[in-house]
Amino acid sequence: MEGMKTMSGTSLAIPIETYAARRQRCRVEASARSFAGLIVFSRDPDRAGNGLYLANHRPIAGSHPSMYDQRGRGYCAIIIPVDQDETLLVTSPYYEPDVTMDRVEVDTNLPRGLARILASYGLDSGERWGLVGEEFLPVLLYRDIQTALPFCSFYFADDVLWSMRTIKDEMEQQILRDAAKIADAGAATAMRAYRAGRTEQDVVNDIDSTLRSLGATNTSLTCQSGVYRSGEPLIRPFASDRILELGDMAQLEIRGSYRGYGFDICRSAVIGPPNDTQRHMFETVDRMLDAIIAKAAPGVRAEELQHEIDEIAHVEGFDGYQSMHFGGPSTYCGHGLGVSNDEPPVLFTGDRTILRPGMYITPEPGLYRHPEGGLRLEDDILITPEGCENLNSSQRWWWSED
Structure with missing residues (x-):
């Protein structure tokens, strides 16, 4: 079945089309709340579910204290604008080849990478974004995201993913x-x-x-x-x-x-x-x-x-x-x-x-x-x-x- 393989040819338990449909549902939910889109976080190893559910991706490098110019190691972010293609942002170039998204960006500084990606969408000035990952996003990382994107406003929206993930097809x-x-x-x-x-x-x-x-x-x-x-x-x-x-x-x-x-x-x-x-x-x-x-x-x-x-x-x-x-x-x-x-x-x-x-x-x-x-x-x-x-x-x- 064509939809059961990634770009690397790896077989999947869930069709690629299902991952795409899940991300599309995120767009619908974001639009209903007047968000420009959702930014969905995952963390290795204990809070990887969002990335697995939306992109078949688990952050590969374990978390450690942010230092020097590195921020958010062990995390990933899936950026899903309401009316543009989504992007997977990872903090290490060593990630699994069987992710189900076409666009993958790497930046060892996650807030900096987010700012760059939102700017490429033209959605980094005055937009309202929903964030998913409130229970495990550290204060340091959240503060750095606010600093990197001073003209955006952020609202936690974890219930969007939980309501989707709790019901199994x-x-x-x-x-x-x-x-x-x-x-x-x-x-x-x-x-x-x-x-x-x-x-x-x-x-x-x-x-x-x-x-x-x-x-x-x-x-x-x-x-x-x-x-x-x-x-x-x-x-x-x-x-x-x-x-x-x-x-x-x-x-x-x-x-x-x-x-x-x-x-x-x-x-x-x-x-x-x-x-x-x-x-x-x-x-x-x-x-x-x-x-x-x-x-x-x-x-x-x-x-x-x-x-x-x-x-x-x-x-x-x-x-x-x-x-x-x-x-x-x-x-x-x-x-x-x-x-x-x-x-x-x-x-x-x-x-x-x-x-x-x-x-x-x-x-x-x-x-x-x-x-x-x-x-x-x-x-x-x-x-x-x-x-x-x-x-x-x-x-x-x-x-x-x-």
């Missing part, structure tokens, strides 16, 4: 289903790998080998075992040389990407038969996840999913080990997923986003800092017109026979 949904199958294969490997006498790192290595053999990239895996490590929502290192022992509970986070889209599940286990308290914990969190999946549907607000599991934790006597609202350490019970591993909505009190068909979320209830340790269970679900579709079918928790 049919092609994206199929990629996500395939990605979820890879995650399930990783979970099956975890069941075989989590055994007494092995190390956390051994377990992670086995899972990673399975995921990569099936085409996964950007894997991020955890094996947090024992009372202290399993009891934390997240702890570094993600996998250690700790030797697994009888009675150890563990969280096994399985994350990565497939064809540019993320998967993110968590499974939990114990070595040897669980005691009564451990079994109660496993069964409670399993019920929490089932409750979220039963509740998730169009018209439901994101925060309602948190409320659903707060009640279960309260009834089962786990108030202090779950939500912050009850003195626990958990900051939320899930989030959106897409070209980035963490996207809106956030499943927590205060996020009143209304779920809509095409949203892809990953609920992840857990119990933490309990005297027995902790656990988390997580599936990836797609909101459908009728409710939701659970894309995962692997066993969520188990105990080994060691």
